[in-house]
Amino acid sequence: MSEHQPGAHMAAEIAEQPRVFADLVARRHEIASVAEVISARRPRFVLLAARGSSDHAALYAKYLTEVLLQLPAGLVSPSTATLYGAQPDLRDVLVVSVSQSGGSPDLLEVTESARARGALTVAVTNTASSPLNGAAELSVDVGAGVERAVAATKTYSATLLALYLLVDAIRGGNGAAAGALGDQAAATLEQSSDAVAEAVRRYRFVDRVLTTGRGYSLPTALESALKLAETSYLAARAYSGADLLHGPVAAVDAETAVLAVTSTGRGGDAMHDVLDAVHGRGADVVAVGSGADKVSAALRIPVAETAEEVAPILEVLPVQRVAHGLSLARGGDPDSPRGLNKVTRTR
Template structure:
């Protein structure tokens, strides 16, 4: 299908997301998993993931540390799979995030952690996957089959599932997310013109930096990945704080900067970053509901901890349209397949 109509699958899957959010908000299994976790009172949380799911895991790390006030860290799977590390994981919560549930290293990490005392939870779009079998508990993100190689609806659905899980662990009902389906429709509709303008400015760029603070850092990381894998555009992502600690020296008028600037504390912290990259002459574009540059892609406002669920939608549109403008087919990025099996 996408051979005749490049990007057709990716476009359709981007447009599905408001409906998927609505269905996920109606799910009841997440509360049951959260109840089990809350009863066990974990002392620490670990997150294991690869690729786009790793960015979702970073988002969950912020949720766990801020909303649950619980220490959290990202797992390096190779410490288990290559080096055979066997730390004591008693009273530890391990969330393994994988849309396919088929990556051998993540399965091995989950199996090993379960043997060593962790409460293991699989967050997947594939309920009959080997990862689900390896974990004690599981959350289905309910995105449906994804045909495009680049993850779109599975990524955003994973973000929402992780929010709902963390919110339920702290005793919440997900009420803050109730308006997301309508806000997602607005985000997709209201960003069209600004995305088109961004495509015209970025189609010939050769160097792109994405940056953000707080929860939105996950969006900056995912934006760099999406643009690299669909448009073959060299892109680097930095925390705004890390960017100012050295890499900003490489920013110049030949550099395009996509700054994710949401509301709340993260957005406020981006003001200094925007001032510095402007001073260095970069072609700066902001995305979000917070402080804006001259060239801006709008996103409807919402609670700061939910902003990444909406911010990623115009990023996906940008990746789709830029890939097409540069002569590619984002449904079939060169050298990539839907499931990457690493060990």
């Protein structure tokens, strides 16, 4: 048996995403059937429960819920149930538990508790046979296939797409904004390769990275920081573009590497002044997204343009490749980051 090449699994899984997206869009009817049940129950509020990368996907779903459904949405703090035993009244509330593995005990307990307290519960997982799916009343199968690298790539982006298709179907949409994502993902991976290589070269020796974005792109900034930290062991910190100007910008200087996520739309437009300020302080700014050519940056990584609400599904792809490339360039193996396991069990 041949020896494992560092990063081979993560590279293959990044490359699989165009097919994963196309397959998931083709199964939209399955997700629409779940949405029909939710719509009939007319929830007054939405709560989202998740950990790690899935927490960033849940934040994306929060934006979708508040903007597209015009419903209030919040992120669950699992410890309120698991450590403190809180039992709020959740009648007429939709609780969506997001977990790639569906195996985290705290999310399982939160889901069971929420269902017992009257919530309509939905599990969004990549493991159809998981305990979480069994605990929830309804389930959405992400369908990304087995992911062997520890760092989540295809499962994260496919979870975003599944959540978009779910929310869009609840509002009566037909998934049109997601219809071409398979082809757009392939184009993004191909057209961004040179800029990704340059970003790896620029960031190879940095110790500190700041990531930033606004609106729908904030979850991508958070996921980017996590990927850089877990694969390349960088001190990576994510900020909303709005929060960045409220104080943290004082720590930005010529030694600061800034990865800014800026796609076409209101969120990207709101980043212009932020990046003017950061660029003016001498920071090395790499802008990622379909709006990257409109902001102050030293390097721009292009992403295919889409409707703003689905942009995060594409804009994370080149960032995954940056994390992969940096890990290898710094002597690591992004398939097996030190101290990490594929499934993290917390309570």
